[in-house]
Structures are given as C-alpha cells and as structure tokens.
Amino acid sequence: GQSMPEDLVIRPVELYDVILGMDWLSCYRVHLDCFRGRVVFGRDAGRLVYQGVRPTSGSLVISAIQAEQVIGQGCEAYLATIVMSESS
Numbered sequence: 001g002q003s004m005p006e007d008l009v010i011r012p013v014e015l016y017d018v019i020l021g022m023d024w025l026s027c028y029r030v031h032l033d034c035f036r037g038r039v040v041f042g043r044d045a046g047r048l049v050y051q052g053v054r055p056t057s058g059s060l061v062i063s064a065i066q067a068e069q070v071i072g073q074g075c076e077a078y079l080a081t082i083v084m085s086e087s088s
Contacts, residue, residue, distance in 0.1 A: 014065075028041055028042070028043070029041065029042030029043070030042070036051075037051065037052035038050060038051045038052060039052075
C-alpha cells in the first residue's frame with residue numbers, strides 16, 4: 001500500500017451553486033485536471049477547455065455569497081473569463 005496524507009475540508013452545501021455528479025461528468029466526457037486548474041469537456045463538436053485563472057498578488061477573491069451580499073449593498077460587479085486560442 002501507499003500512504004497519501006489528506007487535508008480534507010468540510011464545507012456547508014449552501015456555499016455551492018451547483019454540484020455535478022459523476023454520471024453527468026462521465027456523460028459529457030469531462031476531465032478534471034486539478035493540477036493545472038482546468039476542466040476539459042470532450043464534446044462531439046470538439047474539445048472545450050476551461051482554464052482557471054490563478055489570482056495574482058493583490059487580487060481579491062471572494063465567495064459567491066460574499067459577492068451577492070456586496071452587490072445587494074449596491075456595489076458594481078463584473079465577471080469575465082474570455083480566452084480565445086487556436087488549437088495547433
């Protein structure tokens with residue numbers, strides 16, 4: 001056997017907007033690449049890659065619940081993830 005230390009964090013379900021099950025992920029041939037921070041969808045129309053963006057120093061990352069609260073207080077919010085790349 002091989003030892004794999006764990007650092008599990010229990011989070012309330014209310015913190016998440018959606019939870020995708022293994023059946024849905026399998027149906028759409030989704031590959032989660034946690035090391036590279038990306039999700040790859042193996043669609044019939046071609047591969048779709050969602051690449052997460054790592055925050056740089058000075059970037060502020062807040063939860064969806066915190067965002068909802070500050071938007072409710074009248075703050076403006078902008079969210080964009082747009083990347084165009086051509087496959088080689």
